[in-house]
Amino acid sequence: MRVQIGSHMVRVWQGDLPPLFDLLFINADLAKQFGNLRGRNDEDGTLFCAAVSSKFRIWPALFVAQRYSPDVGGFDPGVLIVPETGLVLIGAGERLLAYRLGDPPVRLWEDAANSGFWGWDRQGDVILMAAELEFSAWNLHGQKLWSAWAEPPWNYSVQNGVIQVDVMNTLSTFSLLTGPTQETP
Numbered sequence: 407m408r409v410q411i412g413s414h415m416v417r418v419w420q421g422d423l424p425p426l427f428d429l430l431f432i433n434a435d436l437a438k439q440f441g442n443l444r445g446r447n448d449e450d451g452t453l454f455c456a457a458v459s460s461k462f463r464i465w466p467a468l469f470v471a472q473r474y475s476p477d478v479g480g481f482d483p484g485v486l487i488v489p490e491t492g493l494v495l496i497g498a499g500e501r502l503l504a505y506r507l508g509d510p511p512v513r514l515w516e517d518a519a520n521s522g523f524w525g526w527d528r529q530g531d532v533i534l535m536a537a538e539l540e541f542s543a544w545n546l547h548g549q550k551l552w553s554a555w556a557e558p559p560w561n562y563s564v565q566n567g568v569i570q571v572d573v574m575n576t577l578s579t580f581s582l583l584t585g586p587t588q589e590t591p
Contacts, residue, residue: 416485437471438471455471472498484526486528497523569581
């Protein structure tokens with residue numbers, strides 16, 4: 407699948423290696439592999455590859471290949487790009503990765519999603535990450551703002567810079583920027 411975000415093209419493959427895997431890997435400006443990619447999906451988690459490039463480049467600026475788990479029922483991998491800062495966030499299984507596209511691209515950090523990644527959500531100047539047991543926020547440069555524990559079932563909504571989180575029918579309200587340490591009336 408290909409998706410264009412600003413001036414960046416994102417290609418993703420799930421379940422099987424891309425047909426040109428070796429060429430993508432060696433020709434990328436920055437390539438990273440996590441784990442044994444040639445194992446079976448049911449034994450080591452599901453294979454997921456993401457390539458990010460400027461829309462008219464043949465070879466990717468960034469190529470990441472990994473196996474991830476958990477890999478069922480809502481634990482889908484996700485990629486978020488912040489065009490104005492060149493930040494690329496990748497979540498799959500319990501692995502969270504941050505890269506900055508540039509000349510050359512660089513890896514900023516690796517983090518873990520508590521019990522499995524659910525998704526990224528950009529809310530203005532803040533990026534939220536939802537996981538099975540965690541809710542976290544980063545700024546547009548990839549610096550972590552806050553992290554909070556959550557127990558399923560949980561969900562959230564954001565309005566005017568304020569987050570309302572419903573954890574097992576218990577509501578909490580707090581600032582998008584400061585997180586749950588600063589309660590908002």
